Amino acid sequence: MTSDRITLAHGGGSAEMQRLIQEMFLPTFDNSQLATMEDQARLNWQLQPGERLAFSTDTFVVSPLTFPGGDIATLAVNGTVNDVAMSGAVPKVLSCAMVIEEGLLQSQLQTLCQSMARAASAAGVQIVTGDTKVVPKGQADQLYINTSGLGVIASGVDLGTHRIAEGDHVLVSGPIGEHGATIISCREDLSLDADIASDCQPLHQLVCAMLAAIPGVKSLRDATRGGVAAVLHEFATASRLSILLSEQDIPVSAPVNAMCELLGFNPLHLACEGRLIAVVSAQHSEDCLAAMRNHPAGDQAAMIGRVITSAPSPVIIESSLGVKRALAPADGELLPRIC
Amino acid sequence: MKFVDEYRDSEVIKQLLGAIKHQLDDIPPRCRPWQIMEVCGGHTRAIYRFGLDKLLPKEIEFIHGPGCPVCVLPIQVIDQAFALALKPDVILCSYGDVMRVPGSSGSLIQAREQGADVRIVYSPRDALAVALNNPERQVVFLAIGFETTIPATAATLLAADKRQVSNFHLLVHHVCIEPPLLALLEEKDTAIDAFIAPGHVSTITGALPYLSVAATYHKPVVISGFEPADILQSTLMLLRQLQRGKAEVENQYTRAVQVFGNRAAQTTIDRVFELAETTEWRGLGKLRHSGYQLVKAYQRFDATRLISTPDQEETVDHTPCHCADVLCGKLTPDECPLFGRACKPTHPAGALMVSEEGACAAHWQYRQQEVEL
Numbered sequence: 090m091t092s093d094r095i096t097l098a099h100g101g102g103s104a105e106m107q108r109l110i111q112e113m114f115l116p117t118f119d120n121s122q123l124a125t126m127e128d129q130a131r132l133n134w135q136l137q138p139g140e141r142l143a144f145s146t147d148t149f150v151v152s153p154l155t156f157p158g159g160d161i162a163t164l165a166v167n168g169t170v171n172d173v174a175m176s177g178a179v180p181k182v183l184s185c186a187m188v189i190e191e192g193l194l195q196s197q198l199q200t201l202c203q204s205m206a207r208a209a210s211a212a213g214v215q216i217v218t219g220d221t222k223v224v225p226k227g228q229a230d231q232l233y234i235n236t237s238g239l240g241v242i243a244s245g246v247d248l249g250t251h252r253i254a255e256g257d258h259v260l261v262s263g264p265i266g267e268h269g270a271t272i273i274s275c276r277e278d279l280s281l282d283a284d285i286a287s288d289c290q291p292l293h294q295l296v297c298a299m300l301a302a303i304p305g306v307k308s309l310r311d312a313t314r315g316g317v318a319a320v321l322h323e324f325a326t327a328s329r330l331s332i333l334l335s336e337q338d339i340p341v342s343a344p345v346n347a348m349c350e351l352l353g354f355n356p357l358h359l360a361c362e363g364r365l366i367a368v369v370s371a372q373h374s375e376d377c378l379a380a381m382r383n384h385p386a387g388d389q390a391a392m393i394g395r396v397i398t399s400a401p402s403p404v405i406i407e408s409s410l411g412v413k414r415a416l417a418p419a420d421g422e423l424l425p426r427i428c
Numbered sequence: 429m430k431f432v433d434e435y436r437d438s439e440v441i442k443q444l445l446g447a448i449k450h451q452l453d454d455i456p457p458r459c460r461p462w463q464i465m466e467v468c469g470g471h472t473r474a475i476y477r478f479g480l481d482k483l484l485p486k487e488i489e490f491i492h493g494p495g496c497p498v499c500v501l502p503i504q505v506i507d508q509a510f511a512l513a514l515k516p517d518v519i520l521c522s523y524g525d526v527m528r529v530p531g532s533s534g535s536l537i538q539a540r541e542q543g544a545d546v547r548i549v550y551s552p553r554d555a556l557a558v559a560l561n562n563p564e565r566q567v568v569f570l571a572i573g574f575e576t577t578i579p580a581t582a583a584t585l586l587a588a589d590k591r592q593v594s595n596f597h598l599l600v601h602h603v604c605i606e607p608p609l610l611a612l613l614e615e616k617d618t619a620i621d622a623f624i625a626p627g628h629v630s631t632i633t634g635a636l637p638y639l640s641v642a643a644t645y646h647k648p649v650v651i652s653g654f655e656p657a658d659i660l661q662s663t664l665m666l667l668r669q670l671q672r673g674k675a676e677v678e679n680q681y682t683r684a685v686q687v688f689g690n691r692a693a694q695t696t697i698d699r700v701f702e703l704a705e706t707t708e709w710r711g712l713g714k715l716r717h718s719g720y721q722l723v724k725a726y727q728r729f730d731a732t733r734l735i736s737t738p739d740q741e742e743t744v745d746h747t748p749c750h751c752a753d754v755l756c757g758k759l760t761p762d763e764c765p766l767f768g769r770a771c772k773p774t775h776p777a778g779a780l781m782v783s784e785e786g787a788c789a790a791h792w793q794y795r796q797q798e799v800e801l
Contacts, residue, residue, distance in 0.1 A: 281550070346429055347429055350429070350432065352524075352550070353473075353785075408478060408479060409436070410438055410441055410478060410483060410656070412478065412479025412483060413479075414476075414477075414794045414795070415794065415795065417793050417794075420772075420774050421528075421773075421774050422527075422537070424524035424527050424528065424548065425523070425524035425525070425548065426523070426524060426783060426785060
């Protein structure tokens with residue numbers, strides 16, 4: 090390649106763009122769909138009766154691009170894989186569109202593409218179609234990635250907030266807030282030296298294990314922006330019920346807890362990228378928890394609350410002292426406190 | 429977590445609650461509750477977060493005091509910071525929870541939306557690092573806070589001076605804890621019976637700022653830590669003083685606070701700062717000898733020198749809110765007509781709604797819908 094940085098020419102349909110595709114994207118994402126060099130992937134899937142497709146899209150903007158436990162590329166794969174998987178689907182294919190800021194090092198892009206290919210391979214999905222745009226310096230922050238994903242929902246699987254009922258149990262697949270805490274600790278102007286890594290990981294195999302173990306999984310959602318609190322508010326609002334959490338049962342790692350105490354954050358408001366919240370029927374809750382703990386992505390799963398009749402607050406948290414209070418969703422940008 | 433979990437232990441809490449109830453039995457009943465002002469926003473937050481007011485008998489009422497540095501920040505300081513931030517060559521560094529405080533032109537978040545380079549830092553040292561990494565830009569640190577944060581500002585200035593950093597500036601609004609307490613006690617309808625004094629401020633100052641609260645105004649004071657067991661133990665210590673008719677300054681937070689404070693930190697403050705004649709407080713107005721200014725030798729670090737017309741007419745605070753009444757304990761947060769309507773954490777009308785340590789934001793965060801199950 091002639092330049093070691095991405096230039097506007099790489100997005101302009103020129104010979105440079107063709108070189109980028111031929112020398113970087115095709116060999117890295119290596120699959121037969123991409124190799125045809127058509128403008129679309131052609132999927133000759135034969136769905137069995139009762140099977141459905143799940144389709145989701147997400148756009149990833151994160152600074153810094155690389156952080157302990159992952160990078161924007163692994164986020165872009167796992168984020169969409171997880172969105173598809175929360176329907177109970179097995180994710181199959183992804184699209185990948187990149188918006189690149191002029192000046193990004195080609196070597197950095199190459200590293201991120203390799204990371205993306207590894208994440209896709211680990212999640213068992215193929216990147217079958219894509220797009221590249223380059224914008225002038227200052228009009229984007231290094232690199233944005235959009236991925237869309239398609240997966241197949243097996244016959245008989247029907248997950249959703251419409252199935253949530255009073256008495257159901259609420260489970261979380263592991264310690265919360267680790268991705269959000271990691272990104273905060275990486276911010277250049279907050280010189281925090283924390284021993285935290287992002288929880289970024291695919292969750293579809295954990296979902297498969299849960300669905301195989303018990304019939305009572307009712308609704309799943311991965312806790313990303315807005316953290317566990319946002320998901321619980323979505324569950325409560327959609328089902329017109331309330332959720333009562335037990336504060337002492339919520340798994341939070343010691344470093345995340347320490348950072349939250351220091352900066353005045355609530356771990357329930359911090360983003361996760363590899364944790365799901367499950368609403369399951371009370372009678373199957375123990376078995377579901379056992380199945381989750383048998384899987385590496387859920388080995389620290391915990392029951393954190395239950396669905397109750399509609400209360401004045403959608404989400405209520407009970408402390409170990411027995412005091413119940415409303416859990417508000419996060420308000421806008423998380424701002425660290427002064428002292 | 430060490431130094432946290434043991435102070436949240438439910439058995440310890442239950443024992444303290446039992447002791448408080450027992451202590452109340454020994455005090456003759458009266459028609460109104462005992463009003464205890466927790467001065468510091470950190471205490472306010474802990475009281476709401478752990479529901480301590482709900483756990484305590486109704487004979488005890490917490491009044492949320494003026495010790496949240498963000499909440500007492502006057503609009504003029506935000507306006508100066510806003511003006512500085514919008515200068516093209518300036519990087520403005522600020523503590524995170526100042527970002528949403530509304531000024532007359534907008535908040536620092538709004539300045540950032542307009543293109544200003546505003547960065548959140550956790551310490552003035554981080555702001556100095558920004559200055560060293562950006563020698564072509566003027567870096568302004570919005571230096572606010574009580575005695576807790578003043579030594580860090582002073583030490584950073586001394587470091588900048590030693591390294592002859594010429595692009596590092598301070599917009600100073602550092603304030604002292606004692607004057608607002610005395611101002612509150614001078615109000616004629618003040619009904620506060622006792623004070624829980626701030627723990628972190630006291631690590632620097634020691635017990636000195638509270639001596640006249642006890643001696644002149646005959647109000648018991650206990651310097652307290654921030655965990656539930658700390659606050660309940662402090663409440664118990666105050667009740668014991670009230671029962672015996674005493675008014676002393678006691679120290680519950682012995683694991684962090686020494687009675688004479690941190691002498692090294694005090695010396696560092698005195699090298700860099702001196703008391704200003706008067707300082708403006710949101711909700712309390714101008715108070716004499718209540719805030720700090722740079723001593724003459726370091727005035728070249730004063731960021732107001734970067735503003736072309738520093739002597740412009742002072743902005744008047746037209747905020748249509750009742751922050752002052754809440755700060756003085758005359759209104760509870762939800763008695764303010766704007767609470768939860770025109771004033772929410774996402775778009776605060778007054779400063780008490782900005783920081784989670786502000787009485788209104790804490791009330792919103794934990795109580796906007798009372799939980800009755």
